Amino acid sequence: MLAPRVIRLLEDIVGSEQVTTDSTDMLCYSYDATQQTFLPDAVVFPENAEQVSLIMKMANVENIPVFPRGAGSGFTGGSLPTKGGVVLVTSRMDRIIEIDEDNLVATVQPGVVTEQFQQAVEKVGLFYPPDPASLKFSTLGGNAAECAGGPRCVKYGVTKDYILGLQVVTPQGDIIRTGGATMKGVVGYDLTKLMVGSEGTLGIITELIIKLLPLPEAKKTMLIMFNSIDGAAQAVSAIIRGKIIPTTLEFMDAATIDCVRKATDMELPEQAQAVLIVEVDGDADLIEKQAKRILEIVQPLGVVATRVAITAAESEDIWKVRRSVSASLRNVNPDKFNEDICVPRSKVPEMIRKVDLIAQKYDIPIVNFGHAGDGNIHVNIMIDSKVADQAERAEKAIKEVFAGALALGGTMSGEHGVGNTKAPYIPMELDPAAVAYMKAIKQALDPKNVLNPGKILLEDLETIEQAKQAN
Amino acid sequence: MSNHKKLEDFRQEIDKCVKCGACQAQCAVYKTLKRESTVARGKVAIAEALLDKDLPLNDRFVLDMSQCLLCGSCYDKCPNLVPTDEIVMAARREIAERQGLTTFGKVLTGVIKRPKLMETLVKGGQFFGPFLFKKIPDHSGLRLRFPVPFISQDRAIPEFSDQPFRSRYPELIPGDDDKPLVAFFTGCMINYTYPEVGEALVKVMRFMGFPLQIPQAQGCCGLPALAAGDEETVDLLADANVDAFAADKAEVVVTACASCHAGIGKHYRDMGGDYAVLGDKVVDVLKFLVDNGLVEKLQQLNHKDYKGETLRVTYHDPCHLRTQGITAEPRALLRALPGVEFVEMEGADRCCGLGGTFSVYHYDTSRKIGSRKADGIAASQADVVASACPGCMMQLQDSIQHAGLPQRVSHVLQLIAECLPE
Numbered sequence: 068m069l070a071p072r073v074i075r076l077l078e079d080i081v082g083s084e085q086v087t088t089d090s091t092d093m094l095c096y097s098y099d100a101t102q103q104t105f106l107p108d109a110v111v112f113p114e115n116a117e118q119v120s121l122i123m124k125m126a127n128v129e130n131i132p133v134f135p136r137g138a139g140s141g142f143t144g145g146s147l148p149t150k151g152g153v154v155l156v157t158s159r160m161d162r163i164i165e166i167d168e169d170n171l172v173a174t175v176q177p178g179v180v181t182e183q184f185q186q187a188v189e190k191v192g193l194f195y196p197p198d199p200a201s202l203k204f205s206t207l208g209g210n211a212a213e214c215a216g217g218p219r220c221v222k223y224g225v226t227k228d229y230i231l232g233l234q235v236v237t238p239q240g241d242i243i244r245t246g247g248a249t250m251k252g253v254v255g256y257d258l259t260k261l262m263v264g265s266e267g268t269l270g271i272i273t274e275l276i277i278k279l280l281p282l283p284e285a286k287k288t289m290l291i292m293f294n295s296i297d298g299a300a301q302a303v304s305a306i307i308r309g310k311i312i313p314t315t316l317e318f319m320d321a322a323t324i325d326c327v328r329k330a331t332d333m334e335l336p337e338q339a340q341a342v343l344i345v346e347v348d349g350d351a352d353l354i355e356k357q358a359k360r361i362l363e364i365v366q367p368l369g370v371v372a373t374r375v376a377i378t379a380a381e382s383e384d385i386w387k388v389r390r391s392v393s394a395s396l397r398n399v400n401p402d403k404f405n406e407d408i409c410v411p412r413s414k415v416p417e418m419i420r421k422v423d424l425i426a427q428k429y430d431i432p433i434v435n436f437g438h439a440g441d442g443n444i445h446v447n448i449m450i451d452s453k454v455a456d457q458a459e460r461a462e463k464a465i466k467e468v469f470a471g472a473l474a475l476g477g478t479m480s481g482e483h484g485v486g487n488t489k490a491p492y493i494p495m496e497l498d499p500a501a502v503a504y505m506k507a508i509k510q511a512l513d514p515k516n517v518l519n520p521g522k523i524l525l526e527d528l529e530t531i532e533q534a535k536q537a538n
Numbered sequence: 539m540s541n542h543k544k545l546e547d548f549r550q551e552i553d554k555c556v557k558c559g560a561c562q563a564q565c566a567v568y569k570t571l572k573r574e575s576t577v578a579r580g581k582v583a584i585a586e587a588l589l590d591k592d593l594p595l596n597d598r599f600v601l602d603m604s605q606c607l608l609c610g611s612c613y614d615k616c617p618n619l620v621p622t623d624e625i626v627m628a629a630r631r632e633i634a635e636r637q638g639l640t641t642f643g644k645v646l647t648g649v650i651k652r653p654k655l656m657e658t659l660v661k662g663g664q665f666f667g668p669f670l671f672k673k674i675p676d677h678s679g680l681r682l683r684f685p686v687p688f689i690s691q692d693r694a695i696p697e698f699s700d701q702p703f704r705s706r707y708p709e710l711i712p713g714d715d716d717k718p719l720v721a722f723f724t725g726c727m728i729n730y731t732y733p734e735v736g737e738a739l740v741k742v743m744r745f746m747g748f749p750l751q752i753p754q755a756q757g758c759c760g761l762p763a764l765a766a767g768d769e770e771t772v773d774l775l776a777d778a779n780v781d782a783f784a785a786d787k788a789e790v791v792v793t794a795c796a797s798c799h800a801g802i803g804k805h806y807r808d809m810g811g812d813y814a815v816l817g818d819k820v821v822d823v824l825k826f827l828v829d830n831g832l833v834e835k836l837q838q839l840n841h842k843d844y845k846g847e848t849l850r851v852t853y854h855d856p857c858h859l860r861t862q863g864i865t866a867e868p869r870a871l872l873r874a875l876p877g878v879e880f881v882e883m884e885g886a887d888r889c890c891g892l893g894g895t896f897s898v899y900h901y902d903t904s905r906k907i908g909s910r911k912a913d914g915i916a917a918s919q920a921d922v923v924a925s926a927c928p929g930c931m932m933q934l935q936d937s938i939q940h941a942g943l944p945q946r947v948s949h950v951l952q953l954i955a956e957c958l959p960e
Contacts (some may be wrong), residue, residue, distance in 0.1 A: 091598050094587055095574035100558045112572075139574070140559035158572040182563070203563035394617040397554075 069108045069153075073129055077111055077153070080121045085112040085159070096154045099139045099146055100201075101488055107134070107148035114159045116234055116242050116273035122155060123271070124240035126517045134519055135267040137178065137209030140201045142405055143486030145213060145266045149521045157208050160273065163187055171279045172231060172248050177208020177272045184277075194282040196223035199482070200393075208272045214264030216482035218315040221440030222348075223280075225482070227263040234274035235262055238513035248276050261508075266484050267519045269512055286314065286348035287358045288382040290374040291365055292339035296320055298369035299341035300416035303439045306345070307412060309364045311357055316440025317344040320419060322399075323392055323436045330395030333388055338371045343439065344389055346382075392436055399432050400449035404461055408472035409443040409481030421471040422446055428467075429460040443481035469495055485523045493524065541776075541809040542769050545628040546589060552625065554618040555582045561612040561622070566889040566907045567605055567900075576605050578612035578622035585629050595636055603629045605900060607893030608765055609857030624808075630767030703733035704752055711740060713749035721751040721788035723779075723820070725798035726758050727928035735928060738955035739794050739823060745958050746830060755782035759801030765894050780812045783819075791816065792823040794951055796856035796927035797894070804862070822859060824926055824950055828867040832954075836874035839957060851875075851953065852883040852920035854911070854934060856927035860887055868926050868950050875957050883918035885911065892933035908937030916943055924950045 069088070077086045088109050097104040113119050126133045132152035139146055148154050161178035168191055175184060181202040185195050198217035199205060205215070211233070216225045232246030235258075245258035262270055293299040299318055306313065319327070321340045328335050335342070343365075347357045362373060376382035396403060410418045419435055422444075426433040437445035446468050450457040469479040469492055479496055480489060493502065506524055509516075561578035562568055568577035575584065584602055587593035606626045613621050703724055720743065728736045743750045757778050763771035779802060783791060793799040799822050806817030851872055855865055865887070872880045891897065891907030915923055915938065923934055923945050934947045 089598060091575055091584055091587075091593060091602060092573075094583055094593065095580040098557045098579075098583065100556065102557050138559055138562055139557075140562075161572075180563070201559065204559050204561075394619075397618060401553075 069131065073125070073131065074109060076125050076129075077109060077122065080125070081111050081113050081118050085114075086110070096136065096139070096156070097148070099136075099141050099144060101142060101144045101147070101486070103144055103147060103488075105148045106151065107154040108151050110154045110156060112156050112159050116236055119155065119236040119271050119273055120240045120242050122153070122240075123236055123238060123518070126153065127239055127515055130515060130517065132517050132520050133271075135208075135212070135271045137206035137212070138180070138201070138204050140205045141209065141213060141486060142407075142483040143480070143488045145484055145486040145519070145522055146209070147487065149487050155271065157206060160208075161206075164274070166191060166193070166279075167248070168193070170248060171281075173277045173279055174248075175207055175275050175277060177206060177211075177275065179207050181205055181207055181210055188279055189282055192282050193279040195229065195277065195279055196220070197226045197229060207275055207277070211263050211272055211275055212265065212267045213484045214482070216438070216441075216443065218317055218346075218438055220443075221316050221438065222312045222314045227260060229278045230259055230263050230275060231278050232276035233259055233262055233272055235270035236273055237270050238515075238518035242273070243270075246276065250278075264484070266486060266522050268509060268522050268524075269518070271518070283314075283348040283350075285351040285354055286346055286382070287354045288344065288346045288376040288385045289358060289361070290376075290385045290388065291343045291345060291362075292336065292371040292373070293341045293343070294338050294369040294371050296341040296419050297416050299343050300419070300439070302343060302365040302368045303415060304413050305364050305368065306361055307440070309360065311347070311361060311364075313345050313357075313361070313440065314348045315344065315346040315438070317389055317437065318342065318415075318439035319344075319389070319392065319436040320434070322432065322434040326395040326398060326434060327388060327391055329398055331388075331391050333391070335388075336371055342388070344385060389436075396434055396447055396449060399434060400451045402450050402452045404448040404450070404465055405483075406446045406448070406465060406468060406479070407437070407443060407481050407483045408446055408468060408477055408479055409441070410472050410475045410477030412440070412442045414475040414477065415439055415442055415444065418444060418472060418475060418477070422468060425464050425467045425471070429464045431457065431460055431464055433464070438481075441481070442477065466492070466495075487522055490521070490523060490525045540769060541773055541811075541813070542631060543624075543628055543808075545585060545625070545632045548585070548621075548625050548628055549589070551620055552582055552586045552589075555579055555620045556618060557583075558617060560615060560617060564611040564615050566609070566611070566891060567607060567896075567903060570903050570906045571605070575602050578616070578620065581606065581622055581626060581629075582620060585625050588629070588632070595633065599629075600633055603633065604896070605903070607857070607889050607891070607896050609889045609893065610861040611857060611889060614861045627764060627767065630765065631769055632767070634767035634769070701733070703729045703736035704754060704756075706733065706737075707740065707752055709752060709754055711744070711750040711752070713744065714747035717747045717749060718790070719751055719788040720748045720826070721753065721783060721791045721819075723756060723759070723783075723791050723793050723798055723802055724752065725793065725795040725801075725928070727932075728795060732928045732931065732949070735794055735949045735951055738949065738951040739792075741955045741958060742827065742832075742951055746827065746832060746835075748830075751788055753782040757782070759798045759805075761797050761801035761805065762894050764801070764805060776806060776809065776813050780816050783816050784812075789819060790821055790826065791819045792821055792826050794823045794926070794949065795929070796822070796858035797929050799862070800858040822862075822864050822867075822926070824867045824871060825864050827954075828870055833870050833874045836871065836876070836954070836957065839876050847877070849878050849922055849953075850881055850918075850920045851878050851922045851924050852881050852915065852918040853886060853950070854883075854890060854923055854925040854930055855887045856925055856930045857889050859926055864926075868924070871950055871954060872924060875953060877957070878953065881918050881920055883920065883923075884914040886914070888914075890930045890933040890937070892929050894929065897933065904933070905937070905940065908933055909941060912937040912941035912943060915945055916941065920945060922953065923947050924953055926950050 092110050093106045096110045097106045132150045133155050134148045135155050136146035137157050157178040160176035162176045164174040166173045188195050196219045198219045199215040210226050214226050234244050319342045324335055347354045376385055422433055432449045434447040435444055437443050448461045450461045452458050557579050565577045574580040608623045610623045758775050760772040760775035803817050803820035806813040890911050891904040897904035925931055931947050938945050
C-alpha cells in the first residue's frame with residue numbers, strides 16, 4: 068500500500084485522471100504474456116519525460132519501486148511489478164515526432180506501436196526491419212528495452228542495430244540524451260547500446276532516434292520441405308556458405324509440422340520432417356536469381372517438395388503456415404514454457420537432437436521452431452500444469468536445454484530477455500565477475516534499487532536458488 | 539432452463555486466454571482509450587476475477603463491461619480463439635441477474651416498458667419528431683439503440699420513415715416459377731429508418747427472379763437486448779421470430795443488416811433448438827446474390843443502363859460480416875457494377891465505432907473511433923461509402939458529417955438497384 072500522500076504526489080505530477088489505484092486497474096496491470104501476476108499499488112500514465120523524471124525523483128525520496136511498461140507483451144516478466152509499487156505505462160507517449168527522409172532517421176516516443184511505425188515509414192519508401200512476432204501490438208520502447216528480434220534479423224540485424232540515440236530518464240530522475248541522429252559518433256561511452264536490452268533496469272526510454280533503410284523493391288517467399296531435420300539444418304549452412312543471406316530463414320521441426328497439420332487444412336506431405344521458409348528481398352531481378360540459386364543449393368539435401376510464391380497472396384499463404392504454429396501448439400498441451408535459446412548457426416541440428424533427447428528423458432513433448440538463419444530456436448516445452456509433477460519435470464528440462472545451448476557456445480535467450488523468469492539461471496551463463504560488473508553498474512546508477520528491481524540481476528541470487536531447491 | 543450461457547459456463551474459454559496481448563492490435567476501444575481494462579485480455583481477467591470473487595460486481599465492473607463494441611475482432615484474431623464478445627455479453631447478463639437491471643437494464647428496458655415516459659421524453663428530444671416512437675413497437679431494438687434521454691444532441695440520426703418498410707409490401711412477392719422461395723428478415727433499422735434499403739433488396743430479388751416472402755409478424759432480432767444482458771426480452775423476441783418464420787417454406791432467410799445477420803444467425807444457432815433451425819437458414823443477402831451469379835449478370839449489363847457518370851465507391855466492412863468471413867462478396871459486387879470504380883480505403887476493416895448501445899453510453903469514444911474512420915474515407919477520395927449494415931451506415935454518416943466530408947453513404951444493395959433496368 069502506498070501512503071495517500073504518495074498518491075497525491077503522483078496526481079500532482081501527471082494529473083488525477085492519469086493515476087489509478089482502483090483494484091480493477093491493479094488487476095489489469097498485474098500480468099504480461101508470461102501469465103504471472105503481481106499486483107501493483109498504483110498505475111501512472113505520464114505523457115512526457117519531465118513527468119517521468121519527477122516520478123523517479125519522488126520514487127527515490129519515498130523508496131518506492133517503479134516498473135516501466137509498454138504493451139505488457141513480454142515473455143520474461145520484464146514489466147511486471149514483482150515488488151508492488153508503481154507501474155509506469157508509456158501508452159500516452161505514442162507520437163511519431165519526425166520521419167527525416169533526407170537523413171533516413173526517425174524520432175519517436177516509446178509508446179508507438181511497432182507496426183504503426185513500420186507502416187508510416189513504408190508510406191514514404193523507407194524501412195524499419197526488426198519484426199518481433201508481437202509487432203502488431205508491442206511498442207518501440209518495449210522493443211528497445213528488450214532488444215527485440217524477429218525473422219528478418221538474419222539479414223538485417225536486431226533492434227539495437229537501428230537505435231542511434233535515446234532520451235532516457237535515469238533511475239534517479241535525470242533526463243539524459245545518448246547517441247544522436249548521426250551515423251557515426253564516438254564521444255564517451257556508448258550508453259545507447261547499454262540502454263538497449265537493459266530491460267528497463269537502467270533507465271526509462273522517453274524518446275528514440277531510429278535508423279531507417281530504403282524499402283526493398285520486392286520480395287520472394289519459398290516454402291521448402293525436407294525429409295529430415297538434418298537436411299533442413301544443412302540447407303541453412305549451405306545457403307549461408309553460398310554467400311546468400313536471405314531476409315528470413317525460418318524452420319519448423321516434425322512436431323511443429325504435425326501440430327500445423329492437425330490444426331489447419333494446409334497441405335504438408337507426410338514425408339516432410341522439417342520445413343524451411345525462406346524469403347529474399349531486394350531488386351526484382353536480383354531476387355529471382357537468388358531464389359533460383361537457393362533452390363539449386365538445397366536440392367541435394369532431401370527436399371520433398373517446394374512451394375514458391377508468385378503473388379503476394381501466395382506469399383501470405385506460406386506465412387500463414389508459420390503463424391498458425393503458436394495457436395496449434397495448444398492441441399499438444401494447454402500450457403507452455405516458451406524458451407528462445409540461440410546457438411551458432413552450424414550447431415542447429417545438434418541442438419535439435421539434444422532437445423529431442425531431453426524430451427524423451429523427461430517424457431514431455433517439446434516443439435521446436437524459429438529463426439534457423441541466426442541459430443535462434445524457439446523451444447516450446449508443452450505441459451499440462453494441472454497434471455502432477457509435469458511443471459517440475461519441465462523445470463528440469465528447461466535447465467538442461469539451457470545447459471545444452473551453452474555447451475554449444477550459445478546463449479539461453481536470443482530475444483526474449485531475462486526479466487524475472489530467467490534471472491535464476493543467470494549464473495549458468497555469466498561468470499561471477501561478469502555478474503559483479505553488471506551489478507556494479509546497476510548499483511551505481513540506481514543505488515536505492517527503485518527502477519525495475521528484481522529483473523535480470525536478482526539482489527540475492529543464492530536466496531532464490533535456495534528457494535527453488537526448497538520447492 | 540435458460541437459453542443463454544452463464545458467465546460461469548465460460549470458465550474453460552476464460553482459461554484459454556494466455557494474456558499474450560494480441561487483442562491490443564484489434565480493439566478499436568483500446569486503441570482510443572489505451573487502458574488495459576478496455577481490451578479483451580483485461581475484460582477476460584476482470585470477468586475471471588468476478589467469478590473468483592476477487593472483484594465485486596460494482597459500478598466499475600458495469601462500466602468495464604459496457605466498454606465493448608461486441609464487434610468480435612479480438613476473437614477473430616485471437617491465437618487461442620477466446621470469445622471475449624460472448625464473455626462480455628454473459629457478464630452483462632450476470633449484471634442484470636444479480637443487480638436487477640442496472641445501467642444497461644434499468645435505463646434501457648425501463649424506457650421500453652414505460653411508453654408514456656417514452657413519449658414525454660421524445661417530446662423533449664431535439665432530434666426526433668414528437669411522434670417518432672409511436673411508430674415503433676415496444677420491443678424494437680431501436681428503442682435500445684436510441685434511448686432518447688441519453689442520446690447526444692450532437693449525433694446525426696436518420697429520419698424515421700412515415701411508412702415502415704414491411705407495411706409497403708404484401709407477404710409474398712412472386713418470382714420465377716423455377717426459383718426457390720426466399721424469406722427476408724428486415725430488422726428494425728431497415729423497417730423504420732432505412733426502408734430504401736429494403737426497397738433495393740426487393741428490386742434486386744425481382745431482377746434475379748426469386749420469389750420473396752416478407753413475414754409481417756417478424757420483429758426485432760434481439761441483438762440490442764442481448765447486448766444489454768436482457769435475456770427475457772431476447773427470448774420473447776426470438777420466440778416471435780421463430781413463429782413468424784415457422785410457417786414459411788423458404789429454406790433461405792436473407793438479411794441485409796450485418797447486426798441482424800449475427801442476431802438471428804449466429805446467436806440463434808448458439809441458443810439451440812428451434813432457434814438454431816431458423817439460425818441455420820440465415821444468409822447475408824450479398825453472399826446469397828454472389829452465390830447465385832449476380833456478379834456475372836451485372837458484368838453483362840450494358841453501361842448505358844447506368845444513369846450518371848463514373849462513381850468512385852469505397853467499402854466499409856461491418857464487423858458482424860467481416861468476422862464471419864464475408865468480405866469478398868460485397869467487393870465483388872461493387873467491382874462488377876457498370877460505371878463504378880471501386881477503391882479500397884485505408885482501415886476498411888476497422889470498426890466504425892457504433893457498437894449498438896456502446897455509442898449511446900460512450901459517444902465521445904465512439905466519435906473518436908469514427909473520426910479515424912473518416913480519415914480513411916477522406917483519403918480514398920471516393921464519392922460514395924458503401925456498406926452492408928444500416929447501423930454502420932448511420933455511424934458513417936455521423937462521422938462524415940463531423941469531419942465535414944462530401945461523401946454519401948449507401949448500402950451496396952442500393953448501388954446495385956440503381957444500376958438495374960426499371
